[in-house]
Amino acid sequence: GQQVMQIPQYQHVQEGEDFTTYCNSSTTLSNIQWYKQRPGGHPVFLIQLVKSGEVKKQKRLTFQFGEAKKNSSLHITATQTTDVGTYFCAGPVTGTASKLTFGTGTRLQVTL
Amino acid sequence: SAVISQKPSRDICQRGTSLTIQCQVDSQVTMMFWYRQQPGQSLTLIATANQGSEATYESGFVIDKFPISRPNLTFSTLTVSNMSPEDSSIYLCSVVEGGTEAFFGQGTRLTVV
Numbered sequence: 001g002q003q004v005m006q007i008p009q010y011q012h013v014q015e016g017e018d019f020t021t022y023c024n025s026s027t028t029l030s031n032i033q034w035y036k037q038r039p040g041g042h043p044v045f046l047i048q049l050v051k052s053g054e055v056k057k058q059k060r061l062t063f064q065f066g067e068a069k070k071n072s073s074l075h076i077t078a079t080q081t082t083d084v085g086t087y088f089c090a091g092p093v094t095g096t097a098s099k100l101t102f103g104t105g106t107r108l109q110v111t112l
Numbered sequence: 113s114a115v116i117s118q119k120p121s122r123d124i125c126q127r128g129t130s131l132t133i134q135c136q137v138d139s140q141v142t143m144m145f146w147y148r149q150q151p152g153q154s155l156t157l158i159a160t161a162n163q164g165s166e167a168t169y170e171s172g173f174v175i176d177k178f179p180i181s182r183p184n185l186t187f188s189t190l191t192v193s194n195m196s197p198e199d200s201s202i203y204l205c206s207v208v209e210g211g212t213e214a215f216f217g218q219g220t221r222l223t224v225v
Binding site: 001031033035041042043044045048088090093097098099100101102103104105 | 214
């Protein structure tokens, strides 16, 4: 079945350092979404990318969708303690629009 | 954006018992989704709750273990039946708006002892 893997599983950075998580799907995706889950919280939508090679920015966050639409990345510049949480990519289950397959997630810890 | 109320927020249950989780959405939606998130893991889709028809279950999940009701377009329940410690997880309901963004309830943290 469709699998979505993320690396790294966990990263611990000092505040101010950059952070990147990579997402790879076993199948081509019609779109890729990113979610953030704070400790003890529920996933919250960050962004959706649709086009091959698309790049979107949200303040210190930069999202990319690969040319083959099978991989994506999230880069955070100058991390802050508020960035702590687990970041998940998610793509539609093949042949559906609303059912999502979530990536394995990357847990980010930021310390002062 | 959809607002989802899910309850209970947490519960500790005895093995062999059942727990019903409720999910209320502030708008009418065609499909509601139920996910399980095991400790430290990602989200796994359990089933899709459709109003007026049987829920659609994903591989590895069966109706006898996770019966779902969907009496109207704003409400759904998931029951975790005959619980064992392996069922200890966070259970999340979700809806998708505009074919894009998924919204989640606050989750139900279930511990089975």
